[in-house]
Amino acid sequence: MTIPSNPIPHDWFREWFDSPYYHKLYFERDEKEAAAFIGRLLSVLQLRPASRLLDVACGRGRHARILASHGYDVTGIDLAADSISFARRFENEHLHFYQHDMRQLFYTNYFDAAFNFFTSFGYFRTQREHLSAIRSISRALTGKGVFVLDYLNIKYAEDHSVHQSVKEIDGVSYHLTKWSDKKHFFKTIRIEAQELAAPLEYTEKVAKFTLDDFRGMFAREGLRIKAIYGNYELEQYDGRQSPRLLMIAGKENS
Helix, strand or coil: CCCCCCCCCCCHHHHHCCCHHHHHHHCCCCHHHHHHHHHHHHHHHCCCCCCEEEEECCCCCHHHHHHHHCCCEEEEEECCHHHHHHHHHHCECCEEEEECCCCCCCCCCCEEEEEECCCCCCCCCCHHHHHHHHHHHHHHEEEEEEEEEEEECHHHHHHHCCCEEEEEECCEEEEEEEEECCCEEEEEEEEECCCCCCCEEEEEEEECCCHHHHHHHHHHCCEEEEEEECCCCCCECCCCCCCEEEEEEEECCC
């Protein structure tokens, strides 16, 4: 197995998530699928009308815009400046975007629900940083607030990983190399395009957090998992067969 030898920066996500190639690779998908998933999720959550929602690591605001279209007051936060600049084109009275690091406290006792979609977690160098993110989200919620975290399922990802592949999108070639160790998944993306003088290369690093890991992290911050789903159709979670680990957690006293 060929593994790139260049060291991975601790904050690799800062540059990669702000790249237009990142959004083309992952997010230029069928909007109907995203809207259908959000619709199913909202039908389960049964939030009161005009609830205040927080989209953590919102990127360019794809899911935040869909949430707002259901009549909720939505705030999106993301570390990537260019992504937030793009998202702000869609701001209105009930849709707002801020550049913000999820590890830092944002609001307290304000939001009725918080969402973290598409494995937008597990990127930090230390466990303390991951706990800081959970803490800031928990404190942003009201006493009856809920937190929805959409993560990869480790066993499924291990069993279905393809070491090397190539994707062609709009004349751009994405050469993907995946591998893992005991604690992390890694993916190197080598980008070749006519407009580039030389190929670009980024490497992702995502923690192998299990359901029990999340239970422990949530419990430390006063959250308890109340429902678990295994895919975007919200079907039953299976520890090996489900592609996603989608958790709904609430305050312990709610």
